[in-house]
Amino acid sequence: MTLVVFGIVLSGLIYLVYTSTSHRYKQPRFCHKIKKEDQENSLLHLQSPYGLSYKQPSVVSPDGKVVPVAPWLAPVVWEGTFDPTLIDSIYKQQNITIATTVFALGKYTQFLKDFLESAEQNYFVGFRVHYYVFTDHPENVPAVKLSEEHNLTVLTVPSSNRWQDISLSRMARLEKLIESRLFNEADYVFSLDVDSKFYGRWGVETLGRLVGAIHPGYYQTPREQFPYERRPESQAFIPSAEGDYYYGGAVIGGLVKDVHEVAKTCREQLDIDASKSIEAAWQEESHLNKYFLYNKPSKLLSPEYLWQDFKPHTNEVKIIRYSQVIKNYAAVRPNK
Numbered sequence: 001m002t003l004v005v006f007g008i009v010l011s012g013l014i015y016l017v018y019t020s021t022s023h024r025y026k027q028p029r030f031c032h033k034i035k036k037e038d039q040e041n042s043l044l045h046l047q048s049p050y051g052l053s054y055k056q057p058s059v060v061s062p063d064g065k066v067v068p069v070a071p072w073l074a075p076v077v078w079e080g081t082f083d084p085t086l087i088d089s090i091y092k093q094q095n096i097t098i099a100t101t102v103f104a105l106g107k108y109t110q111f112l113k114d115f116l117e118s119a120e121q122n123y124f125v126g127f128r129v130h131y132y133v134f135t136d137h138p139e140n141v142p143a144v145k146l147s148e149e150h151n152l153t154v155l156t157v158p159s160s161n162r163w164q165d166i167s168l169s170r171m172a173r174l175e176k177l178i179e180s181r182l183f184n185e186a187d188y189v190f191s192l193d194v195d196s197k198f199y200g201r202w203g204v205e206t207l208g209r210l211v212g213a214i215h216p217g218y219y220q221t222p223r224e225q226f227p228y229e230r231r232p233e234s235q236a237f238i239p240s241a242e243g244d245y246y247y248g249g250a251v252i253g254g255l256v257k258d259v260h261e262v263a264k265t266c267r268e269q270l271d272i273d274a275s276k277s278i279e280a281a282w283q284e285e286s287h288l289n290k291y292f293l294y295n296k297p298s299k300l301l302s303p304e305y306l307w308q309d310f311k312p313h314t315n316e317v318k319i320i321r322y323s324q325v326i327k328n329y330a331a332v333r334p335n336k
């Protein structure tokens with residue numbers, strides 16, 4: 001009898017532990033038994049635990065100078081922190097390919113021309129770039145003359161009625177594209193918003209294992225006011241006392257393998273949220289912010305690399321390199 005009661009209690013306990021952990025956000029893996037190669041790889045990962053209390057980092061010091069390093073010693077790329085001639089010649093020897101995914105569904109195909117033409121002037125000039133344009137209107141992809149080492153592939157995908165679905169489905173599509181092609185075709189990958197233009201150099205100084213861009217709208221905002229997802233029911237939830245920077249969903253970059261991990265994890269978290277009918281405040285951007293909080297990027301791009309045309313110029317941002325164009329939301333999105 002006692003044995004039966006014990007058995008019931010034990011299976012209840014196992015069930016409880018299972019259900020309470022299986023829905024949680026993937027915790028950093030600290031103590032798995034892993035192969036040497038995986039171990040070396042995971043040593044490069046900068047995972048930080050949940051709930052850690054530390055001061056919010058800033059990218060501009062009180063005297064107005066830009067801060068070129070994050071508190072986990074990742075560089076923050078600003079004008080003046082790198083020598084273009086030196087860094088170009090180092091990377092020239094590496095024979096690398098940079099895949100670049102860009103989504104242009106519905107009326108967003110209108111942004112492709114300026115995006116691609118300005119990229120050709122500024123984006124990895126002299127390096128091998130392969131653009132992968134996802135669209136539901138392949139006939140509207142403009143013929144832009146590409147430089148010798150730049151290629152473009154159009155990938156046709158079904159249309160969507162909600163801009164939110166288009167934006168968040170980028171994670172799943174990026175994950176699948178990496179699995180089907182990019183592991184073989186590229187060294188690095190950037191996923192970029194299409195409603196944007198390049199105005200200045202964006203080159204090999206942006207390459208790193210895992211790269212995020214600091215959103216231009218929040219780089220001087222206290223972390224408790226970041227537009228992170230604040231409902232604990234969502235997998236993207238971040239408590240008000242945590243947070244480094246607010247990262248823009250418009251830029252995700254890094255080694256193909258590391259970007260795959262971002263896309264896969266965010267897609268899994270988005271699926272869990274969808275199964276509970278919850279959509280994070282800023283869709284995949286919220287999940288990306290959660291990912292980057294606990295898996296620190298190895299390199300950060302300053303707001304020079306993610307600006308917004310409507311924002312007035314500021315002292316600290318000397319060069320605007322990539323900027324969101326002004327768009328009439330009602331006119332370009334399929335829904336409000």
Ligand SMILES: CC(=O)N[C@H]1[C@@H](OP(=O)(O)OP(=O)(O)OC[C@H]2O[C@@H](n3ccc(=O)[nH]c3=O)[C@H](O)[C@@H]2O)O[C@H](CO)[C@H](O)[C@@H]1O
Pocket residue numbers: 102103104105106107108163166167192193194195215247248249250251282283284285324332333334
């Ligand atoms: C500067 C920045 O960090 N922007 C982010 C922000 O608002 P945004 O206002 O920048 O979002 P957005 O309308 O540009 O949508 C993101 C991207 O999805 C694609 N798209 C969207 C709608 C559509 O009808 N067709 C289409 O192709 C397109 O590539 C676009 O650039 O929040 C979004 C999530 O809510 C994304 O995380 C964006 O990256």
Ligand SMILES: [Mn+2]
Pocket residue numbers: 193194195250324
């Ligand atoms: Mn955008």
